[in-house]
Amino acid sequence: MKKTIGVIDSGIGGLTFVQEIQKQKLNVNLLYVCDSRNVPYGGKSQGFMKERIEIMMQNLLGKKIDAVLMACNTLTAETIDGLRSRFHLPIVGIEPYMRHAKLTTSQAKYALILTPATFSSKRFQKLQMENDPASKIDVFPLTKLAMLIESLKNNPFDAIREEVSKELLILKDKGYTHLILGCTHYTIISRWIESYLNVEVVDPTRNVIEHMKMMLSLGSSTPDESFLYSEDCGERWDSKAMKDFAFMDFAV
Ligand code: DGL
Numbered sequence: 001m002k003k004t005i006g007v008i009d010s011g012i013g014g015l016t017f018v019q020e021i022q023k024q025k026l027n028v029n030l031l032y033v034c035d036s037r038n039v040p041y042g043g044k045s046q047g048f049m050k051e052r053i054e055i056m057m058q059n060l061l062g063k064k065i066d067a068v069l070m071a072c073n074t075l076t077a078e079t080i081d082g083l084r085s086r087f088h089l090p091i092v093g094i095e096p097y098m099r100h101a102k103l104t105t106s107q108a109k110y111a112l113i114l115t116p117a118t119f120s121s122k123r124f125q126k127l128q129m130e131n132d133p134a135s136k137i138d139v140f141p142l143t144k145l146a147m148l149i150e151s152l153k154n155n156p157f158d159a160i161r162e163e164v165s166k167e168l169l170i171l172k173d174k175g176y177t178h179l180i181l182g183c184t185h186y187t188i189i190s191r192w193i194e195s196y197l198n199v200e201v202v203d204p205t206r207n208v209i210e211h212m213k214m215m216l217s218l219g220s221s222t223p224d225e226s227f228l229y230s231e232d233c234g235e236r237w238d239s240k241a242m243k244d245f246a247f248m249d250f251a252v
Contacts, residue, residue: 003216004029006060007069008053011039011150013184014071020205025220026213033059036153040146042115042183046078049117053079057087067216069208070094073114073182077121092212095123096182097204098131109175111199113168114182116141137180142167146185157189164189171197178202 005028007014018030033056035041041049053075060068067090068083070076076093084091096118101110118124119141128139145167148160171179179199181187190201212218 002027002029003066003218004031004064005067005069005212005216006031006033006063006065007071008056008060008075009034009072009184010041010074011036011146011185012153012188013146013149013186014069016184016187016205017069017071017209020209024209026209026218027220028218031060031063031065036150039150040115040185041072041074042117042146043143044117046117046121049075049078050082053083057083061087065089067092067212069212071184073184074117077118077123081123090215092208092215094184094204094208095127096180097202097207098127098137098180100178100180100202101132101137104178108177110137110178110180110202111171111174111176112137112139112180112182113142113145113171113186114139115146116143118182138176140170142183146183149185149188152188157192164192165196168193168197171199 007017007030009015009032011034014032014034018032021028021030035052035056038044038048038052041052057068068087070080070083070091070093073094073096076095080091080093096112096114098112101108104110114124119139128135128137145164148163148167151160176197176199178201179193179197180202181190181193181204184205186193187203187205190203193199194201
């Protein structure tokens with residue numbers, strides 16, 4: 001039987017997962033839950049996120065889901081351990097793919113961008129200790145980028161290009177060869193970032209989906225109307241517009 005997966009993000013960042021799942025034609029129903037009234041989460045406290053995730057989880061559990069895909073680094077960092085101990089269903093999370101740096105040549109120079117909340121979380125400190133104990137990867141918490149990208153719901157990319165460039169200026173021409181994306185919002189403009197900074201972007205979306213496929217024994221299916229949309233925790237969005245948005249291409 002087709003499984004139903006609840007996909008959670010503060011805003012539109014998790015749509016990058018929806019897009020990839022649809023591309024791979026996975027045999028699943030998706031329920032997308034976000035919190036557009038309170039996005040971004042990157043500057044908020046852990047206590048606040050715990051309250052909000054409770055509402056989103058209850059919303060999803062009322063709809064009989066088989067698993068949760070936490071398509072948000074910030075929520076994973078701040079809430080996933082507690083959720084896993086309380087809810088007895090598979091909860092897949094996402095975190096910056098720092099291990100990538102171990103698999104590449106010594107000439108490579110890595111930077112990592114993420115939200116301030118992920119940066120200061122205990123979970124991220126542990127990840128850093130395990131994967132980069134010598135602190136070779138330069139880490140940059142960015143205060144504005146996620147929200148600028150969120151505003152693409154209502155604006156064309158041209159309206160935010162200058163602000164986005166300013167936010168990323170700190171990384172430009174510093175000799176970085178790779179940039180690890182530590183926030184799912186960033187993936188939406190990853191092609192633009194690659195070209196602007198002249199780096200190879202490291203994005204864990206596909207790895208997370210492979211992990212989820214294994215965990216839940218998911219296969220492919222013929223395309224059908226398997227995408228459901230829920231917007232109960234935020235303001236009302238048009239689900240068709242969101243689907244189209246997920247396929248927008250922000251190449252330069
Ligand atoms: N998309 C999210 C992440 O992966 C959250 C961004 C935010 O709400 O600040 O971290």
